[in-house]
Amino acid sequence: MPKEERKMAFSEGMGFDGSSIKGFARIDESDMIARPDPSTFAILPWRPREKAVARMFCDILQPDGSPYEGDPRYILKRNLERLAEKGYTFYVGPELEYFYFRDEKHTEILDEGEYFDLTTLDAASDFRRDTILALESMGIKVEYSHHEVAPSQHEIDLRYTYALTMAVNVMTHRIVVKEVAQRYGYYATFMPKPIFGVNGSGMHTHQSLFRGSRNAFFDPNDLYHLSAVGKSYIAGILKHAREITLVTNQWVNSYKRLVPGYEAALYICWARRNRSTLVRVTMYKPGKEKATRIEFR
Template sequence: MTANPDQDFVLKTIKSRDVHFVRFWFTDVLGAMKSFAVVPGELEDALADGMGFDGSCIEGFCRTQESDMLAYPDASTFQVLPWRPESNAVARMFCDVRTPDGLPFEGDPRHVLARTVGKAREMGYVFNVGPELEFYYFKGPEGAEVLDRGGYFDLTSLDYASDLRRDTVLTLEKMGIPVEYSHHENGPSQHEIDLRFADALSMADAVMTYKLVVKEIALKHGVYASFMPKPMAGEPGSGMHVHQSLFDLDGNNAFFDARDPQGYRLSDVAKRYIAGILKYAPEFCLVTNQFVNSYKRLVCGGEAPTYLSWASRNRSTLVRIPGYRPDREDACRIELRSPDPAANPYLAFAAM
């Protein structure tokens, strides 16, 4: 038996929970989830030496002559999938992709983020993010027939999606992903579930899980969930507003300064961070807004940003400084409002 406590927990849980398949999850460069299943008998070897797969089949990975890749499961991400049967259960682990010589594969989005947060840690910072992902429910995948005509925070007797949201939140929590709140959004049949902030790598894993859970629970209820940035002309687009902050290695918020002479309670670190976001937004939008459809959302007249600007309250700016609890250090953060939920979260958080 392995001495690694996470791996030990995985192997014991597989026996005690009647797990018959473990899905290895990773993403392509566009953020589409990829997966293959491994039987428990192969798992100990996979944890030690990885599992081989053909990387040339994955969008953005590599050419055919360089196609041999290894998926190394991250035992700390092990979870049993609650929407699958309890007998002959199915679990999942996120994977790091490596080359045959054991080196991290540079085209693996999860590695790109891990490398970036590693650089931040060397500078003395932990990068925390709290995304707000919006999405639409439709009656089917072929059209845009909505389930309701509600608006912001509406609760109506016809809000069938309340049950969908409830089941989704309960499923996320069963998988160890804490949810802050969920509500009806501005558009008809548009909804939002916000995740409690965490370090960027854990959160990127959580976002990928979240998107799959929303779609799985929707299918279970006979409807279709879409994270398309602008699925309907004339209706609000769906964003992925990302609240973010840097904490030092002692757990203090490096963005907070109660003595800020301008009264924003922002430190010099926070202001320079905002300056960097404003400077590089035209470049990193390639990653945070990667589809043609993304730019149908970024138009004047809505709450999506169109200018390089920041403000303390204005929700049409690129960067907003939330002011819900202005005197609480842990609540001090900035909100980047341009990203959309179709982005690859690993690359999007790395770019930020």
């Protein structure tokens, strides 16, 4: 929208046809309103500065102004409010894996690199650098990046933050990775298993609950420094793993990744350190109580 429309956008929202978005709304309930959240305002670094374009994420509303129940942002906000009522704050830190290909129609790789490879074995070092610079210019903190296990596979990890903020950051990350690749004349994909016989791409998500400034997952007296809250949290994920998988693994291709031999989680189980389990508990480092967390793989 042009900047002249922002006053109405913030007060009333902008109308759109929800039924034209596959899986969003039925034809008889197509009228929807998108109201931008000004806290998500960021200038797009790949657009010309003299003709700047910004983005904002929107809350989706019914015509009467009530939240649309199918809006993922609303669902997340509602659950974060339920957590807050119990005194908890939810923090998330994802590992985002993806591939670079020559174009969008084929799976021709750019390099034969492996985990942590550099120089000639990592053809995309510049892509990742420019992606990180773009993310940081948009206020998104990057922890680190590296070549992943499979040829032409890469990972850019974001610094953990509040769950709602991270949801915005992850969606932004995905777009920025694709935009930068396109600028170089290549194609980036987050498809779970684009190439048979090599590791697929996942989004391993580190999670923790805090009570104020205290990590609710940490217990100094437990053998594994994991509190009862942390253990119950793991138990909840294991109990509802099948239902959660409907959301986290929503494509047919997702299940081509879930095969033996490629570090993908195949069973409903948890462990410490083991990087093939559904839930991994990271090792405790003395003095790093706030880093106690679980990794949902």
